[in-house]
Amino acid sequence: MQYQWVLFDADETLFRFDSQGGLKSLLARYGHEMTEQCYSDFQRKNLALWEQYHQGEIDMLALQKQRFAHFGERFGVKPVALNAQFQEAMVENSPPMDGAHELLLSLKGRARLGIISNGFKALQPGRLARAGWSEFFELVVTSEEAGVAKPDPAIFHFTFDKMDQKPEKALMVGDNPHADVAGGAGVGLDTCWFNRHGNPRPDGISPTYEVGSLLELKALLA
Template sequence: MKYDWILFDADETLFHFDAFRGMQVMFKRFGIDFTEKQYADYQLVNKPLWVDYQDGKISAEQLKVTRFQGWADKLNVTPKALNSAFLEAMADICTLLPGASELIEALTGQAKLGIITNGFTELQQIRLDRTGMSDYFEYVVISEEVGVAKPDGGIFAHAHQLMGNPCKSTVLMVGDNPHSDVLGGMNFGIDTCWLNTQAAQRPEGIAPSYEVSSLQQLQRILLA
């Protein structure tokens, strides 16, 4: 095994993140049939907020409040309550990506494993517990707790320090987002693997050490 440490992103790298389905589940609990059109309108607000969050322009708290403000006003609840209801729904429907369980199982004992995620604290531990993944990871580093989000080098530096500052050549970052995961890892000086399940075009200036279309393919490369 080439690496002593393998760090994973969470959403769409280990866990499915079906936000539309999560919102349908959440709104059903409020007595609303949430439509694809309503989801598309929500994403017009949500997506730019995530870009601003990853660029360090807004805080996790601002993101949570702003993305649900419109719906909170309609339902006469606080945006924070709606955000919590959404994360609860996402925890209720959480599943692992194909090959995630087998990959983590195969790597255990071969390398130390960690997670670096821009997701929210409220959701992370519940998903790890419910999918039986809790005991496999040495550290779960969450942007909301660190105060900076990937691709900011600060979150990678924080994780690196927790890990005991291993030689960077022995660390691999695996993620589905070429900007936050791959570029963030590249800029920090560690090897990266882009999990490109959608056969997307590689963005200019992004050069992962590996590019795979599935976690099964990554397992074959790492344990060859």
């Protein structure tokens, strides 16, 4: 095995992120039925806020407050409390990606495994436990914990500090060509773009590997 560490993105790399199912569960808690328009309005605002967060224009607390501000007013509940309840719902709405379990089993004992996610810290333990993966990962780093988001080099250096030192040979695997591939390459990591939708490669993005499935990556690393 040529890599000491294999580092994974979480959402849409290891886990499917069914935000529609999560929001539906949250709203049902308050007796509110979710419509397609309701979800569309939420997701439009949510994605815009995540983009602002990735660009460093807002912090994680602002994201939590603003994306649930409307529902907070409607239900008389603080937006940060709604965000926490949404994270709880997402544990039930984040099934493993196809081939993820087989890939992780194939890497166990051959490389040390970690996660670098731009998501929330509270979400990770529950869904790792639900997938039966808690013992696979030595390290889980989130942008909430690091204070910066991928592709900022600081979140990778934060991760290296937790490793005690930057590994001589490590692979970053993720579905986002900018956050995961450009971000990882920017700090000297080999990278793998998990491009399951067959999207064209963005200008300036040069992953070490590109795969359409996690089983393809399993074979590549065998």
